[in-house]
Amino acid sequence: MTNKPARIVIIDDEKRMCDSLSALLQGEGYQVISFQHSPQALGTVRSEKVDLVITDIKMPQMDGLEILRRVKEIDDGIPVILLTGNASLDSALDAISKGAYDYLLKPVDFPHLEMVVNRALDFRHNELARLHLVEELKLSNLILQRRIGELNALYEAGKSIGSSANLSELLRQIVVLASTVTEANVGSIMLLDEDKKFLTIEAAIGLDEEIVRETHLPIGESIAGYVAETGEALVVEDIEKDERFKRRNQERYGASSLLCAPLRIKNNILGVINMAKKTGGQCFTSDDLRLLTTFASQAAVAVDDAYQFEKNRRRLTEFEILHEIASELPAIDSLTLFRSALVEKLRRVFPVDCAVWFDWDSTNNCLIPIGTHGETRVPLTESGKIDLTKADGYVVKISGKGLKTLETDDIQKLSNFMADHLQESKYFPRVKGAFMAVPITRGGELTNIFCLCAESDRDYSDEDISLARLVISQAAVLFEKEKVLLNATRLMTMGNMISEISHDLRKPLTSIRGGLQILRQRMPDVADESDFFKLAEDEVHRMNELVRELVDFSNPNKYETTKTDLRKIVLRASELISPDMSKRKIDFSYSFEEATWEVIVNKNQIMEVFLNLFINAVDAMPKGGKLSVNGLVERPPHRKEDYLAVKVTDTGVGIKKDHLPKVFDRYHTNKETGTGLGLAVVERVISAHSGTLHLESTEGEGTTFSVYFPYNP
Incomplete structure (x- = not known):
């Protein structure tokens, strides 16, 4: 695809109309050719690349509908826009039914025309891209079909090498046929590993099973290693007289005369074929080597094709597995x-x-x-x-x-x-x-x-590992999505149920709370002195807070998110708590390093988070102190990615070491009037925003709460 400007053909018997439309569209960067005669315009459409045709319906030689028909005959994909000064429903329906892209009235509204032209050219561009992809797909399918056809033809026509597509069986057939051609009683095929460092025996005749199983020959060593390294076929007439390989292969093959030829595809060495113990005890000759080399070339093609067949079969199996996982996971x-x-x-x-x-x-x-x-x-x-x-x-x-x-x-x-x-x-x-x-x-x-x-x-193998990683990771993601979808459905149902239950709970709670207030007014001495009365008030308050949380949980609007500057939320929370800080003589300071502080959050929820942290900090400094907020980009513990961190530090009384693991537990509090829900809410809200929390505190010195938000610079 090129970046050349789109070419537009304008056909109108009025020269002024042609000139004005040409000037408009050329100003938009298009190549425009205008005609007052239909035959000339059609000649250009037929001989040159055209992306759009704009024509008047009423023309002296050939009307616009006929031009539309002929353009579609030349290239059905070229959009045609018809212009007319005498519009009618019948003519509009006729034009659209014959393939017109749009039907515009004169005088033309230029902004509207620009919009229609842009849409038509986008349509043309997308259609050309689709056709290009279809052609590529056809070509790829043709190549694939041709390759499969070649493989099938090879297996059918190459009966002398073997009819099995199974690589192990094919290698066994090659060894048998090679031994027949060379009249050898012992033979083997050795293939290189993926790193091309070692040769292993993949098929053999006349060799002990233990030798076949344990042979792991480094490239460059012995006759087979030498041939695999150099690509040079060898005939050793008498190993006792060859100083390069003297006695190295005697134990394995028990023969003094050997043949070894490379399995080579172009410059790629797949392995080697070894032959030994010629029938009658004779020595192998150069003619034997020539026969084996010719056969090895044909065998290498078969081996390479079998490799490719196995890879294609494996790839198909991989796709089948992924498809099956995707379709079976919902169940x-x-x-x-x-x-x-x-x-x-x-x-x-x-x-x-x-x-x-x-x-x-x-x-x-x-x-x-x-x-x-x-x-x-x-x-x-x-x-x-x-x-x-x-x-x-x-x-x-x-x-x-x-x-x-x-x-x-x-x-x-x-x-x-x-x-x-x-x-x-x-x-x-x-x-x-x-x-x-x-x-x-x-x-x-x-x-x-x-x-x-x-x-x-x-x-x-590396392919096994790659497949396992792909299948397991994709399956894990799909399974996680299915669980999320299922949980979302359950949560929606549970939210509706919670909303109804919470509504019903508030009625008796209101009655109990009202009754306690009346008793306190009528019998204040009893209320002040009774531990049971205070316990009842505390429990009613706790139940009321719990119901409020349930209502918040069941309210979907509670968790609507927007893109917000995190610094503004923090500073607004500090302003709301500033009267309490002034009363306690607490010095407040803040700093934020240069970073992208806009995050997608629920503003009210995050405001509640920082209000809770600030209130806790103020309560921890009854005699005054310092409260500081430090914003920076850092990596939280146990994470491998950077987050936006907001650290709220006070110089208050700190938290006892044995209380640290419990601070985020619901209803855990060290305050006389606390509900124990504040930090539990903080943790829940930050988790819902894909963030995390970290707490550091030393009793008698102060506390730092680090709030982490996902960072997208």
Whole structure:
């Protein structure tokens, strides 16, 4: 696609109309060609690239409807705008039915015409883009069909190499056919690993199974390693007389004469074919080498095609798995079923004998197994949690020491870390073969680790790991979305129910509160001296606050958000509390570093947060002190991303160490008149805004509350 301006053809028998429309549209940056004669205009449409045609309906040689018909015959995608001074419903319907893009009345309203022209050109641009994509898709499908056809033709026509699309079977057939061609009794195919550092035997005849299983030959070593490194085919007539390879292969092949040819596609070495022990004890010759080299070239094509076939088949399976996960997730309502479904899907691509799903507990810095699949000794309940009646939970957990400094995106290092720790515990399976640990993150933070293992001679490949990461991460996201949707539906229902219950609760609470007030007025001495009376008043107040919170929770407008400057909310809250600060002789100060302080929040809720924090700070300094607000960008504990931080610091009495874990608990308070709901509300509101809190306090010195909001610079 090019960035050339759109070309517009204007057809009108009035020259002034052509000139005025041309001047208008050229001023908008379009290329405009105007005609007073229809045949000339159609000739240009036929011979040149045209994006839009604007024509008068009433023309001397050919009317606008005929021009419309002929333009559509030339290119049905060119939009045509018809102009007329004699409009009628019939002519408008006729024009639209024949494919006109729009139908405008003269005299033309230029702003309206500009809008219609822009819409028509957008339509033309989108249509051309769609057609371009369709052509690309057709071409891609054609290439894919041709490739599949070539593969099918190769497998059908290349019967001499093998008719199996299975790579293992194909390699076995190649070895058998190569040994027949060269009259060898011993042979093997060795393929390079993904890093092209080692050769392993993938198919063989006449070799001991142990040799086939344990051979792991570095490139450059022995005859096969030399051929794989240089790409040079070799015939060794007598290994005893060849100083380069003397006696190295005697133990493996038990022969003195050997052949080795590379499996090569262009400049890419896939592996080598080895032949030994020619029938009759004769030595291999250069003719034998030529035959093997020719056969190896044909075999390399078959091997490479089989590789591609396997990759395409695997890719198709991957897409099927992702599609199945997306379609089946809505019916999965438990984590246990979700994990089992994942394992069963992955088993279709690579072996999985055992799987363990860990939750990352950032507070206690440890990994907690919450689900297993296959043989493990982790005692779990039916819901998937650790069964503490059968095992100590802390014995089953894995310490996350060292995990925080580990780059979890490095699958190899993470897998080694998890494998080492699994080996140390009696509850987890021994890692004997293939093993991988796949991290699951949310918002850049580690949430889970999914470990997969299988008894296998080989480790999981990079493709296996990539597929597992893709499937597990996508499935986790989809499952999370399904849970959110389900929870949203439940919350909506619960909100309606809570609203009705709260309304009904307020009636008896109002009656009880009114009765207590009347009793206090009539019997003030009894009310002041009775602990039960004061307890009743406190409980009624607490119940009233709880009902207020329930009403707030069930009110959807309570959580409407807007983009707001966070600094304005903080300063407004300080203004509202300033009379109390003046009365207590508290010095207030604030500072905000340069940053983007606009955040999407519910202003009233965030105002309530800072009012609660300021009130608590004022209450903590009955004899005066300093209250400061410091705004900056920093990374909160246990997070890997920067947040907007607002730190509220006072020089008050501080919080006792044993009270720190409870400050955000509902109804926990150290004040005589407090309800214990303030900081609980703060935590709930900040969590609802995807933020976090951090508290630091020293008894007798002061307290700092750090409020963190997501930062989008």
